[in-house]
Amino acid sequence: MQRRMFPRWNKLSLKSAAAAHFLSFSSPRKALTPSRKCSGKRFNVPPSAEFVARVSGIPTMAKLPFRESADGLDAAFVGVPIDTGTSNRPGARFGPRQIRVESALLRSYNSGTRAAPYESLVVADIGDINVNVYDLKDTCRRIKEAYRKILSTGCIPLTMGGDHTIAYPILQAVAEKYGPVGLVHVDAHADTSDVVLGEKIGHGTPFRRCVEEGLLNCERVVQIGLRGSGYSADSYEWSRAQGVEIIRGCRGLNLVGCDLVEVSPPYDTTGNTALTGANLLFEMLCVLPKMKYY
Numbered sequence: 001m002q003r004r005m006f007p008r009w010n011k012l013s014l015k016s017a018a019a020a021h022f023l024s025f026s027s028p029r030k031a032l033t034p035s036r037k038c039s040g041k042r043f044n045v046p047p048s049a050e051f052v053a054r055v056s057g058i059p060t061m062a063k064l065p066f067r068e069s070a071d072g073l074d075a076a077f078v079g080v081p082i083d084t085g086t087s088n089r090p091g092a093r094f095g096p097r098q099i100r101v102e103s104a105l106l107r108s109y110n111s112g113t114r115a116a117p118y119e120s121l122v123v124a125d126i127g128d129i130n131v132n133v134y135d136l137k138d139t140c141r142r143i144k145e146a147y148r149k150i151l152s153t154g155c156i157p158l159t160m161g162g163d164h165t166i167a168y169p170i171l172q173a174v175a176e177k178y179g180p181v182g183l184v185h186v187d188a189h190a191d192t193s194d195v196v197l198g199e200k201i202g203h204g205t206p207f208r209r210c211v212e213e214g215l216l217n218c219e220r221v222v223q224i225g226l227r228g229s230g231y232s233a234d235s236y237e238w239s240r241a242q243g244v245e246i247i248r249g250c251r252g253l254n255l256v257g258c259d260l261v262e263v264s265p266p267y268d269t270t271g272n273t274a275l276t277g278a279n280l281l282f283e284m285l286c287v288l289p290k291m292k293y294y
Contacts, residue, residue, distance in 0.1 A: 001277055004167060005184040005250055005258045005284060045118045046108055054104040060125040061099070061160070062106045062282070067124040070155035074121035075288055077158050077281070078150065079128035080143060083264070084136045085165030085203040087196060095263035095274065096128060096160040102271050103278035113251075114294040115286035123285065126150070136201060140169040147173035151256075156288055158281055161261030164191055164203035168210060174257050175215040182220030183207075184250055188227050190239050203262075211242055218243040251287045258284040 046063045060066050061077035070076045079096025086092065108118050117123065129146045132138040147170050150157050159170060164187075174181055185191075185207070192211070193204040200209065210216050221244045226236065263277045 001260065001262050001273055004186065004260075005253075005255055005287075043118050043120075043122055044124055046106070048108065049104075059097075059100045059104065062103045062125075062278075065124045067126050070126055070150045070153045070157075072122065073124055073126075073153070073155045074290070075123045075156040075158060075285060076126045076150065077123070077160065078126050078146075079160045080131065080162035080166045080170075081128055082131045082133065082136075082139055082161075082166065083163045084133060084139065085163045085201065087202060087204060089264060089267065091264035091266040092161060092163045092262050093133070094265045095162060095261070095277070098265040098271065098274040099160050099260075099263060099277045099281070100125070102275040103281075105275060106278060106282050109294075110282070110286045113286055116292045116294060117282075117285045117288075120290055120292040121285075121288060136165065140165070140201065143169035144172045148176065151177045156255065157257050157259075158284055159257070159259035159261075160277070160281065161259060161263070164206055164261050165201060166206075166261060167191075167259065168201065168206040170257065170259065171206075171210050171215045172213070175213075178256055180214055180217040181256065182217055182253075183222070185221070185223045186225050187223065188225055190223055190226055190236060192239050208238075221245075251291075253287070255284075255288055258288075260284070 044065050047057075052063075054063075057063060058066070064077070067073065067076070079100075081093040081096050083090040083092040109116055129143055131142060143166055147157065151173055157170075159166065171181070171183075189204065191204055191206050192208045194200070194208055196202050196204050199205075207216070211218060221242070223239065223244055230236075258281070260277050260281050263274050265271070265274060268274070
């Protein structure tokens with residue numbers, strides 16, 4: 001499981017139908033109204049498990065409303081259910097679905113950082129990209145086109161993968177709108193391979209393609225957590241030569257997109273990996289621009 005954030009670091013910057021089923025915190029039915037400052041008049045506020053059972057309702061991300069488009073949203077959760085770019089174990093195509101199920105355990109406030117995302121941003125779940133599970137290149141085309149539409153509204157996408165291939169078409173769309181962006185990449189692998197089994201597109205190559213196409217500002221790219229064995233003694237030399245370093249925090253950056261990939265439910269039947277993924281996505285939401293902190 002890996003996560004990434006795309007701060008807009010070019011120049012000097014660091015990148016409904018279901019609405020009726022979600023209780024507003026301003027509901028006139030006082031018996032079901034928690035003592036919170038969130039207001040449902042403007043923002044989408046997930047129902048609290050203090051008043052609505054977690055096992056009830058359709059499993060959208062964090063039990064937020066479902067919207068068919070990103071229009072009018074500040075941020076949106078979106079799934080990209082593919083694993084046809086994997087080199088070993090498939091299963092990540094089921095990641096977005098399981099993350100949504102486990103996200104019922106999320107709450108509305110970040111007690112660690114005191115962030116209040118649902119008092120700060122209009123957020124919803126806009127469903128999944130309609131991928132082609134038989135054709136990876138066509139899937140990349142579909143992802144790029146879908147993210148063009150999302151980004152054109154000014155919405156910040158928080159993506160649930162899916163294997164790591166999806167970073168390439170997403171960043172193509174991001175760079176079209178914002179120019180070369182910075183990247184905070186948390187992973188065990190650099191994913192900068194050139195060719196794997198004769199193919200240039202796969203989950204081990206996305207950032208090589210992104211650098212080649214000028215989608216990233218390499219002086220603003222950081223990779224955290226790289227480890228393990230490699231195919232040569234200098235596996236990370238190419239990345240270093242492009243200008244990659246390391247940082248610790250993302251709060252205050254001009255983030256324009258985030259994603260979390262490689263959650264593969266078939267290899268964790270407890271759901272703990274998906275639950276961790278849901279919590280990491282919530283943490284990403286809590287460091288987006290315009291966030292209110294108590």
